[in-house]
Amino acid sequence: MQLIYEKSVPGRRGVKLPASDVPAAAPLPASLLRSAPAGLAEVSELDLVRHFTNLSRRNFSVDTNFYPLGSCTMKYNAKVLENAAALFNPLHPMTALLPGGEELCQGTLGMLHDLGGLLAEITGMDEVTTQPLAGAHGEMTGILLVSAYHAARGNKNKKKYVVVPDSSHGTNPASAAIAGYEIITVPTAPYGDMDLELFKKAMTDEVAAVMMTCPNTLGLFNPHIREISEIAHSHDALMYYDGANLNAIMGKVKPGDVGFDVIHVNLHKTFGTPHGGGGPGSGPVGVKKELIPFLPQPRIIKDSQGRFQLEARRPTSIGRTANFFGNFGVMVKAYAYIIMLGREGLIRVSEQAVLNANYIKERLKPYYDLPYDQTCMHECVFSASRQLAHGVHAIDISKFLIDRGYHPPTVYFPMIVKEAIMIEPTETESKATMDEFIEVMIEAAQTAESNPQALHDAPLTMPISRLDETKAAREQNVCCQW
Amino acid sequence: MADYFFSKEHEWVRVEGSKGKVGISDHAAHELGDVTFVELPKVGARVKQFEILGSIESVKAASDIFAPVSGAVVAVNTALETTPELVNESAEEGAWMAEIELSDPSELQNLMTKSQYDDFLKTL
Amino acid sequence: MNDSHYCPHTPEEIGEMLSAIGVATVEELFSPIPAALRAQTFNLPSGLSEFETFSRMQAIAGDNVQGLTSFIGGGFYDHVIPSVIDHLSGRAEFYTAYTPYQPECSQGTLQALFEYQTAICRLTGLDVSNASLYDGGTACAESAMMALRVTGRNRIIVDGCVNPFSRQILKTYLFNLDVEVVEIAPLDGMLNRAELANVLDDSVAAVLVQNPNFFGSVDDYTALAGQVHTVGALLIASVYPVSLGILKSPGEMGVDIAVGDGQSLGNPLSFGGPSFGFITAKKAYIRNMPGRIVGETVDKSGKRGFVLTLQAREQHIKRHKATSNICSNQGLCALRGLIFLSSVGRQGLADMALLNRDKAEYAKARLAAIPGVTVLQSAPTFNEFTLFLSKPAEAVVAGMLKEGIAAGVPLGDYYENLGQALVVTVTEKRSKKEIDHFAQLLEAALCN
Known part of the structure; x- marks a missing residue:
């Protein structure tokens, strides 16, 4: 398909702009002006509509295809949430920061405050900031809160390390490193959880925090989590909960009850907001009361009259991690999702997410290696090692699935599983959809034995076949030349 | 290959007089797949044995390169900056990465000969 | 109440799935979580219908100010959206x-x-x-x-x-x-x-x-x-x-x-x-x-x-x-x-930028003519400029908000000694009439 720039014709326009009702100003000095207008596309409105409509048709999406992408919680996104978010489009964020401006924004400030309260109840934390703009941004914010906590206790120079299991999301060590910590990685034991003995050895008084995902990226719940928390706390290290997998445990376990001190949640995973093909996400961070003094500002507080105010400047705060109040439009959707599903609805979400993952796990177990054969939570991780004996890799199976109209599971993650295939069906998928997917997965396993070349050739039904990623990385053509 | 010495991290050094050219082994290059980028050290940098000398990337992986010997970097193979595929074509010859003036030749005892390295690979 | 439109299984389907897994109840699937770790409370409100949810969101949106004429920027700008x-x-x-x-x-x-x-x-x-x-x-x-x-x-x-x-x-x-x-x-x-x-x-x-x-x-x-x-x-x-x-x-x-x-x-x-x-x-x-x-x-x-x-x-x-x-x-x-960017296009973005500047220059001249107002900078400006007022900017802004105008961003919170400074933003969406009204209100605010 042509690029929009290849459809451009000088002089065409896609929209009529307002006419001027004021006199033309004297021009700016030439030294401040660009030499020529920026080389943007020049197309009619219809050209534009056809171009982007046709581009959209080259995507798989939740609304068009089953999307069991492990660790990403690609559930269906309710349409009413989109309508709700649009209600707030015209409100300028600086309005709340003007003198007397809080009174003009009681609806939004109150909603953000209430959303924080709902998330605190779901996760067992004492207060939530909605400022972080994505999961990894929440991780970084959370680790900065940890460092502010240690600094306030005079331990800034003493606390040097953050401990992560080797099964963690890559964002965990990356976020901790960006916040200034060195990383200690603890291997996974044969039972599928972080090796407890090696963890004990790794823990010293120089550890600032332990970052865990629970259930972990193998989809397994760590039964020793409270013991791990106690060990961490005995070294004055804080426990960080990566909320990427919260969809498994709503109403069943609260991270705050089992020893976690800081958490982030991914609203674009658990709380039904769409992922937008790469964002916007939203990563609110919850903390226990010891960490409240360090939360970023602006912080919304409820006064004795029940009005919502912005807290005055607080020197202990870590400051600010984003421009304003976070990805507000995403939070509108998450708030509406939570009040619509309610207590019973959210519990059912986790129950059926876990039911669906275990169903797929049991049905596919005869055909694919399952390195950690236990009851899983919301996702299960297979290995294509049996297919590898026929020269078929996890990537080949994913391309076969694309030809059959399924977005592939996450492959090659977690890295500790060779040829990993990580399947997260989510609660919104029907049994019929999963049964069809299971049949195609079985067919892929059989084709791996009977005709491996067919898997290597896939996909055949897409606008393009497999791409030369080496060429892309070596040549680095990242924008269209003139 | 008598003058080649290998590390467990799959680097080699080929000693000529007081200097040694270093690179990664054919085995390591094969494991990485198509190499897309080699980060070379700066000429004049001082490196210690088994500490980071540079890094190497393929499409789906990134690894550090560890210095097999200590010393000062006296030359780097700038051809790798524009043609990283040399690593796949000639890992143990044309794709040398740096030349190091050895500060302690006795460190070679910490490395393996070619035949020892081949035996080591069989254990992986 | 049935929330099952987002969790589609019927009881029969759940039964079939449980038997395929080999467990009797969904609760059994949570057995890897030790009882001592289980949540004791989950104090959330009951769910709402789609209609009730949207009504609630409308009510929340209604608790915000409506219809402000905005001259505020500070990093976010009120521009046309095709x-x-x-x-x-x-x-x-x-x-x-x-x-x-x-x-x-x-x-x-x-x-x-x-x-x-x-x-x-x-x-x-x-x-x-x-x-x-x-x-x-x-x-x-x-x-x-x-x-x-x-x-x-x-x-x-x-x-x-x-x-x-x-x-x-x-x-x-x-x-x-x-x-x-x-x-x-x-x-x-x-x-x-x-x-x-x-x-x-x-x-x-x-x-x-x-x-x-x-x-x-x-x-x-x-x-x-x-x-x-x-x-x-x-x-x-x-x-x-x-x-x-x-x-x-x-x-x-x-x-x-x-x-x-x-x-x-x-x-x-x-x-x-x-x-x-x-x-x-x-x-x-x-x-x-x-x-x-x-x-x-x-x-x-x-x-x-x-x-x-x-x-x-x-x-x-x-x-x-x-x-x-x-x-x-x-x-x-x-x-x-x-x-x-593809909609406005090459010339459209230039036109839009010029229009922003024309409006802002008109507003700047109009406001600077008011007694008690000077322009802070001698440098050229685009669609924002800073006024120095004869009164504290916060009080002036608070007063004008009551008249439905967000006059700009007072700088006192951000810079020492600039309590009388106000950054005013004028985009292509502001009409001459709105600018003139703003000028009248500002003049009144500074005179009395």
């Missing part, structure tokens, strides 16, 4: 997809992001762009960290005329690192070049400036780029993309990294988000860029296609050695930015 943007970015194939890890079934997103990167490069006059960052403020912080990696140095100089929120974010990001942030106090709403010269030496990784700056002043940083390069540092400019319809681009000035907030490009104000941040740089720095990058390549038959490239820099491969921790960015907002 109707096509909602319709096209509202295609579910775009907004219900994930990050395009599987290129064959994600060419829509990937090609759009490649076109976005192209638009941002052309707008800023730089060589390479990533596929978006979170927002303009975090983009400033990411660009500073990029300069730290490129230079191996540990000092950042920031012009005090940079948006105060961006400066706060930068300090928050860096506070636990061994990095010194030096701020240059503004001089008459402009960069104090003499003060900068005093602190610029070969320990500096980067100098961060903004154009137009927080006061609205427009500057030319061409000579500054030369000075900064002389000491081996990078020049970073935070820019307002709509202004680049006419203003000299960062690339033309010799800037090394340009960043900014993309809200003004087709994204609603939405109480501050989601918008997107952009980052562009000279090609030499591409490996130190944070975040996703889309690259062009070919498929097995030689057909053009697009992939996420240079992924070996990123957290999912390089973990703690990655160039950033970013995973999700603001892809859909970047798509809106691309559709906006």
Whole structure:
């Protein structure tokens, strides 16, 4: 398909702009002006509509295809949430920061405050900031809160390390490193959880925090989590909960009850907001009361009259991690999702997410290696090692699935599983959809034995076949030349 | 290959007089797949044995390169900056990465000969 | 009540699935969680119907002020949004997809992001762009960290005329690192070049400036780029993309990294988000860029296609050695930015920028004629300027809010001694009539 720039014709326009009702100003000095207008596309409105409509048709999406992408919680996104978010489009964020401006924004400030309260109840934390703009941004914010906590206790120079299991999301060590910590990685034991003995050895008084995902990226719940928390706390290290997998445990376990001190949640995973093909996400961070003094500002507080105010400047705060109040439009959707599903609805979400993952796990177990054969939570991780004996890799199976109209599971993650295939069906998928997917997965396993070349050739039904990623990385053509 | 010495991290050094050219082994290059980028050290940098000398990337992986010997970097193979595929074509010859003036030749005892390295690979 | 429209199984289906698994109840599947760890309470309200949910959200929206005439900017701007943007970015194939890890079934997103990167490069006059960052403020912080990696140095100089929120974010990001942030106090709403010269030496990784700056002043940083390069540092400019319809681009000035907030490009104000941040740089720095990058390549038959490239820099491969921790960015907002730029087009963006300036110049002249009002800066301005009032700006703004006008952003919270300063923003959406009304109210506010 042509690029929009290849459809451009000088002089065409896609929209009529307002006419001027004021006199033309004297021009700016030439030294401040660009030499020529920026080389943007020049197309009619219809050209534009056809171009982007046709581009959209080259995507798989939740609304068009089953999307069991492990660790990403690609559930269906309710349409009413989109309508709700649009209600707030015209409100300028600086309005709340003007003198007397809080009174003009009681609806939004109150909603953000209430959303924080709902998330605190779901996760067992004492207060939530909605400022972080994505999961990894929440991780970084959370680790900065940890460092502010240690600094306030005079331990800034003493606390040097953050401990992560080797099964963690890559964002965990990356976020901790960006916040200034060195990383200690603890291997996974044969039972599928972080090796407890090696963890004990790794823990010293120089550890600032332990970052865990629970259930972990193998989809397994760590039964020793409270013991791990106690060990961490005995070294004055804080426990960080990566909320990427919260969809498994709503109403069943609260991270705050089992020893976690800081958490982030991914609203674009658990709380039904769409992922937008790469964002916007939203990563609110919850903390226990010891960490409240360090939360970023602006912080919304409820006064004795029940009005919502912005807290005055607080020197202990870590400051600010984003421009304003976070990805507000995403939070509108998450708030509406939570009040619509309610207590019973959210519990059912986790129950059926876990039911669906275990169903797929049991049905596919005869055909694919399952390195950690236990009851899983919301996702299960297979290995294509049996297919590898026929020269078929996890990537080949994913391309076969694309030809059959399924977005592939996450492959090659977690890295500790060779040829990993990580399947997260989510609660919104029907049994019929999963049964069809299971049949195609079985067919892929059989084709791996009977005709491996067919898997290597896939996909055949897409606008393009497999791409030369080496060429892309070596040549680095990242924008269209003139 | 008598003058080649290998590390467990799959680097080699080929000693000529007081200097040694270093690179990664054919085995390591094969494991990485198509190499897309080699980060070379700066000429004049001082490196210690088994500490980071540079890094190497393929499409789906990134690894550090560890210095097999200590010393000062006296030359780097700038051809790798524009043609990283040399690593796949000639890992143990044309794709040398740096030349190091050895500060302690006795460190070679910490490395393996070619035949020892081949035996080591069989254990992986 | 039945919530099952989002959890579709019938009891019969649940029974079939449980027997396939070999357990009797769903609760058994939670047996790996020890009883002692189970939640004792879950105090949430009961669920609502779709209609009730939407009504509740309408009521919340109704608790906000309606119909303010806005002269506020400060990083977010009230610009026109062509109707096509909602319709096209509202295609579910775009907004219900994930990050395009599987290129064959994600060419829509990937090609759009490649076109976005192209638009941002052309707008800023730089060589390479990533596929978006979170927002303009975090983009400033990411660009500073990029300069730290490129230079191996540990000092950042920031012009005090940079948006105060961006400066706060930068300090928050860096506070636990061994990095010194030096701020240059503004001089008459402009960069104090003499003060900068005093602190610029070969320990500096980067100098961060903004154009137009927080006061609205427009500057030319061409000579500054030369000075900064002389000491081996990078020049970073935070820019307002709509202004680049006419203003000299960062690339033309010799800037090394340009960043900014993309809200003004087709994204609603939405109480501050989601918008997107952009980052562009000279090609030499591409490996130190944070975040996703889309690259062009070919498929097995030689057909053009697009992939996420240079992924070996990123957290999912390089973990703690990655160039950033970013995973999700603001892809859909970047798509809106691309559709906006492609809709207004080459000449349209220039026209729109000129219209903004014409309106702002009219307003500036009209307001400056009021007794008790002077313009703070002598420098030229784009669509924002700073007034110095004869009364405290906060009180004036509070009074005018009651009349339905958001007069601007008072600077007292952000700068010492500027309690009487007010930044006024005038976009193409403000009419002459609204500006005249604003002037009348301001005159009245300052007279009595």
